[in-house]
Amino acid sequence: MSYRLLLVFLLAASLLLNVPRISKSRPLQIARLGTQAIFYPINSLPSAVLNTVKSLVRMRRAEEDNQELRLKLSAALAENRALALFEAENEKLNRALGFGRAFGYQLIPARVIGRSGDTWLEQITINKGSSHGVRSGQTVVCREGLVGRVRDVSRFTSRVELVTSPGLTISAVLPRTQTFGMVNGGYGSVLKLRYVQEAASVEAGEAVVVGAGSQTIAPHIPLGRVKRAERSVEMLFQDIEVAPLADLSKLDVVFICRQ
Numbered sequence: 211m212s213y214r215l216l217l218v219f220l221l222a223a224s225l226l227l228n229v230p231r232i233s234k235s236r237p238l239q240i241a242r243l244g245t246q247a248i249f250y251p252i253n254s255l256p257s258a259v260l261n262t263v264k265s266l267v268r269m270r271r272a273e274e275d276n277q278e279l280r281l282k283l284s285a286a287l288a289e290n291r292a293l294a295l296f297e298a299e300n301e302k303l304n305r306a307l308g309f310g311r312a313f314g315y316q317l318i319p320a321r322v323i324g325r326s327g328d329t330w331l332e333q334i335t336i337n338k339g340s341s342h343g344v345r346s347g348q349t350v351v352c353r354e355g356l357v358g359r360v361r362d363v364s365r366f367t368s369r370v371e372l373v374t375s376p377g378l379t380i381s382a383v384l385p386r387t388q389t390f391g392m393v394n395g396g397y398g399s400v401l402k403l404r405y406v407q408e409a410a411s412v413e414a415g416e417a418v419v420v421g422a423g424s425q426t427i428a429p430h431i432p433l434g435r436v437k438r439a440e441r442s443v444e445m446l447f448q449d450i451e452v453a454p455l456a457d458l459s460k461l462d463v464v465f466i467c468r469q
Contacts, residue, residue, distance in 0.1 A: 315428065317351075317465035318343055323367070331399060331458055332375040333358075338466065339366045347426075349467040355432035355455030356380075356420065357464050368466075372458055373433070374399060381421035382433055382452075387411050390421055393433065393452060399459070401434060403450040410448065412439040418452050428467050 320342075324335035338344050340363050350357040350370050358372040371378050376396025382403060383390050391406040406412060413436065420431045434452040441448050
């Protein structure tokens with residue numbers, strides 16, 4: 211019974227809502243307005259729900275678009291950083307290769323893959339060995355100047371004795387005056403230039419290169435600059451400190467000289 215009454219009520223309400231507005235019957239207008247007041251929230255509910263769903267969908271799409279843009283931006287920044295590093299590395303290699311060609315050497319590039327805290331300024335391990343053409347005794351350089359010489363060679367790696375090692379003695383010359391001496395390591399990050407006569411002219415900052423008669427290191431390679439020179443009438447030779455041109459504490463890429 212109640213179901214039939216509900217159907218009758220809904221039918222009547224539908225008729226009232228669809229009565230033309232031109233009707234002048236006041237009771238009919240009042241009934242029509244009352245029916246609209248009752249059914250308006252119900253009629254507008256689907257539209258409100260639909261608009262809310264649409265807004266949520268748009269917000270979700272905007273969030274996904276923003277996330278995608280952030281990912282693209284991060285990728286672009288990473289690519290730019292990688293490109294900058296590649297260009298810097300390429301420039302470093304080109305300068306070092308040009309350095310080698312200037313002295314008539316072919317250079318074998320190698321990376322430093324190991325060093326010990328106990329021998330930090332005495333030796334390094336590189337990732338090139340006999341299978342790459344590396345031989346014991348070959349000179350090792352970086353783009354700034356002399357690094358040392360190859361000491362021990364295995365098939366795929368080698369150990370390099372640094373110029374600051376106490377076991378390495380190098381014939382050296384001061385090009386400004388053609389003054390000769392012998393360079394020794396074993397004094398931390400500096401070298402000692404020995405056997406330079408007390409009367410010889412030596413100035414702080416002047417260049418020191420490997421001597422032409424060197425038996426241990428390829429000649430004419432830039433070695434360092436005079437850091438300090440002291441004379442004494444009581445000494446036969448001057449006390450001269452030389453700062454290596456290469457920053458041996460931060461070696462990354464080095465080159466083995468092969469004639």
